[in-house]
Amino acid sequence: MATVTPPWAYTLHLPHDPHAPGIARATLRTVLDAHGLSALAPTAELLASELLTNAHLHTTGPYALRLRTMEPGRLRVAVWDTDPKVPPGFETAGAVAPWDAEGGRGLHLVRACADAVGASVLGDLGASKGGKLLWAEC
Numbered sequence: 001m002a003t004v005t006p007p008w009a010y011t012l013h014l015p016h017d018p019h020a021p022g023i024a025r026a027t028l029r030t031v032l033d034a035h036g037l038s039a040l041a042p043t044a045e046l047l048a049s050e051l052l053t054n055a056h057l058h059t060t061g062p063y064a065l066r067l068r069t070m071e072p073g074r075l076r077v078a079v080w081d082t083d084p085k086v087p088p089g090f091e092t093a094g095a096v097a098p099w100d101a102e103g104g105r106g107l108h109l110v111r112a113c114a115d116a117v118g119a120s121v122l123g124d125l126g127a128s129k130g131g132k133l134l135w136a137e138c
Helices: 020-034 038-058 106-113
Strands: 009-014 063-071 074-081 116-122 131-137
Touching: 009 020, 020 038, 020 063, 038 063, 038 074, 038 106, 038 131, 063 131
Parallel strands: none
Antiparallel strands: 009 063, 063 074, 074 131, 116 131
16 A cells, blocks of 8 residues: 655744854765655755855845745755845846856856745735745756
């Protein structure tokens, strides 16, 4: 008899601290191992790393990592932060940074490695600060 795995979601709230992206990546690996999805870890960790680092570098407030199953064997990695501005080139293909630039390739890498990406701008939610949610699926 086949078993059905119920959908799950985890959210890790992070302070604006330089250790936070690494702690979030370690948590992601632990969650995927626990749910038998270790095969997704390399891609999911890359996606999370780029989104988390972007949140840390370009915002001053807290941020959060959310992991959620979409269907069997499929994962959505999302990062919320307090800045409502969606980075240019995230939802639609944009110009890639010059070859000698020291930054600006991370979100293009997310687009290239993810099966789907998206962004939601969140309005003022009362006690919540609004901001945005960037997500990628693998």
